Amino acid sequence: MKAFALITLTVASFAAMPAFSTGEHAGGHGGYSFGEPGKAAEVSRTIKVRTLDAMKFEFDPAVGTIKKGETIRFIVSNPGQIAHEFAIGDAASQRAHALMMQKMPGMKHDADPSTVSLAAGETKTLIWKFDKAASGGIVLACHIPGHYEAGMQAKAALK
């Protein structure tokens, strides 16, 4: 039974890959390689996130190590003067996403449950269940063009 679950997971992450080549998001095609949208009833901790115009995130408290299977509520606010995003992913998916944004800078992410887009002054909540072994660990990133490259990304170990 264990082995079967592992195979299903691998297939799901491969299935997500071709989506990038067509300019759509992996999540729209049934599965993320780094977890799934979480349920409020399963939240085990809440982290406040601030998206700063200095091209970084501020976490309160720190994310630390994420336990595999845990559900985290992120309350994300943008106290800055420009728009930002808070996108959950793993190292590979965030790199692919950043490359795609260079080609299609106008892309919007409102329909993607792994991402919140925030205008200046906005606050939004994102609940995520980290139930998959994300390759290279979890990476939290902003995909407003240029922000990821300027350093708006944060890593978290997943164990």
Ligand SMILES: [Cu+2]
């Ligand atoms: Cu940003």
